[in-house]
Amino acid sequence: MSINRRQFLKIAGISTIVGLGGTTAVDLLQRNWLEAAQYSPNPKALTAKRWAMVVDVSKLKTEDDYKKIMDACHREHNVPDLGNPKDEIKWIWKETYEHAFPGQEHEYLAEGIKHKPFLVLCNHCDNPSCVRVCPTKATFKRKDGIVMMDMHRCIGCRFCMAACPFGARSFNWKDPRPFIKEENKEFPARMRGVVEKCTFCYERLAKGLKPACVEASNGALVFGDLKDPESEARKILRLNYTIRRKSELGTQPSVYYIIGGNDHA
Amino acid sequence: MYNGIKIIIGLLIFAALVTFPFYSKMGKATAKPDPKVDTPEIQKLAEKKCVEPKEFMKTEHMKMLNDWRDTVVREGNLIYVSSDGKKYTISLQNTCMNCHSNKKKFCDECHNYSAVIPYCWDCHIEPKENKT
Numbered sequence: 001m002s003i004n005r006r007q008f009l010k011i012a013g014i015s016t017i018v019g020l021g022g023t024t025a026v027d028l029l030q031r032n033w034l035e036a037a038q039y040s041p042n043p044k045a046l047t048a049k050r051w052a053m054v055v056d057v058s059k060l061k062t063e064d065d066y067k068k069i070m071d072a073c074h075r076e077h078n079v080p081d082l083g084n085p086k087d088e089i090k091w092i093w094k095e096t097y098e099h100a101f102p103g104q105e106h107e108y109l110a111e112g113i114k115h116k117p118f119l120v121l122c123n124h125c126d127n128p129s130c131v132r133v134c135p136t137k138a139t140f141k142r143k144d145g146i147v148m149m150d151m152h153r154c155i156g157c158r159f160c161m162a163a164c165p166f167g168a169r170s171f172n173w174k175d176p177r178p179f180i181k182e183e184n185k186e187f188p189a190r191m192r193g194v195v196e197k198c199t200f201c202y203e204r205l206a207k208g209l210k211p212a213c214v215e216a217s218n219g220a221l222v223f224g225d226l227k228d229p230e231s232e233a234r235k236i237l238r239l240n241y242t243i244r245r246k247s248e249l250g251t252q253p254s255v256y257y258i259i260g261g262n263d264h265a
Numbered sequence: 266m267y268n269g270i271k272i273i274i275g276l277l278i279f280a281a282l283v284t285f286p287f288y289s290k291m292g293k294a295t296a297k298p299d300p301k302v303d304t305p306e307i308q309k310l311a312e313k314k315c316v317e318p319k320e321f322m323k324t325e326h327m328k329m330l331n332d333w334r335d336t337v338v339r340e341g342n343l344i345y346v347s348s349d350g351k352k353y354t355i356s357l358q359n360t361c362m363n364c365h366s367n368k369k370k371f372c373d374e375c376h377n378y379s380a381v382i383p384y385c386w387d388c389h390i391e392p393k394e395n396k397t
Contacts, residue, residue: 042344207343
């Protein structure tokens with residue numbers, strides 16, 4: 001039995017229609033109830049077009065001021081204390097001027113600045129190099145400018161750590177769970193083999209709270225929307241001379257620093 | 266066959282070992298998983314209902330948890346509107362496990378039975394009462 005071209009085209013056409021229609025029908029029948037489900041952001045959440053932070057270093061005076069801020073963050077996010085600088089996991093930490101702002105230092109720098117610790121954290125850059133290199137899109141930039149980590153996707157390749165010029169990312173060489181002092185039951189921990197960093201407290205913003213470090217800083221850290229001229233952060237940026245870390249690299253960091261002078265300045 | 270007797274004995278031993286799990290359990294029923302939903306938190310609820318109907322949760326909870334984690338992490342949606350219009354906060358630790366505080370009897374019971382190893386608890390912190 002042979003078919004001519006006309007018959008072949010007919011059969012091909014009909015089977016295409018049945019095939020396409022059939023999959024649609026199956027899809028419709030298989031549609032589960034989840035399609036009716038809806039997701040929405042929390043109406044109470046703090047929102048912005050571009051989140052940013054201003055660190056007023058002159059307001060951080062005692063060792064305790066720093067400790068309170070760092071502890072608040074690390075407690076909130078189940079950041080382990082491995083007690084070993086090689087394995088260290090840090091979201092917000094202290095750095096010397098020379099290390100925080102390389103290229104800006106000089107031999108005759110004021111003593112008060114030279115030895116003053118600077119609080120550094122992820123800069124949530126506008127052009128995040130970590131996001132460009134992430135092969136799984138585990139790190140990505142949200143619409144409000146936060147450079148987020150999706151731990152579910154991180155494969156631990158550490159490209160982002162190599163790409164980040166600020167050393168803002170830490171790798172979990174060990175299972176961090178046994179090293180968490182007191183677990184915050186409301187926030188997950190991490191597993192061995194993922195990279196983590198500051199997330200500008202996205203989980204607190206979603207609940208309508210400011211980041212934990214800002215809350216604990218007693219006004220030294222200011223959080224706000226860069227695109228809103230009336231925001232607290234913009235007001236401070238208008239009134240003060242501020243610098244950013246390694247801005248010459250073009251990543252456009254969103255963490256600004258007010259250096260201030262010495263106490264007698 | 267060269268060394269035939271040795272080969273056949275070897276094969277018999279091999280077959281016996283490979284089939285051991287089957288005939289050792291033959292005719293015996295394994296205890297059926299019996300997940301419990303009678304936590305004190307659930308007892309306190311006025312209306313003992315999960316976010317979606319029980320039958321749906323039984324078959325689709327894994328898909329739902331996947332959707333939840335993507336929408337909350339990647340899109341920043343914190344609120345789930347269920348099919349009956351109620352709103353829930355999307356959170357494994359703070360919403361699901363708040364009621365189902367018995368991870369061993371609720372999650373592990375079936376997952377162990379069906380040899381499913383979800384990696385939720387690699388990072389997420391399980392409710393305290395189950396820490397032994």
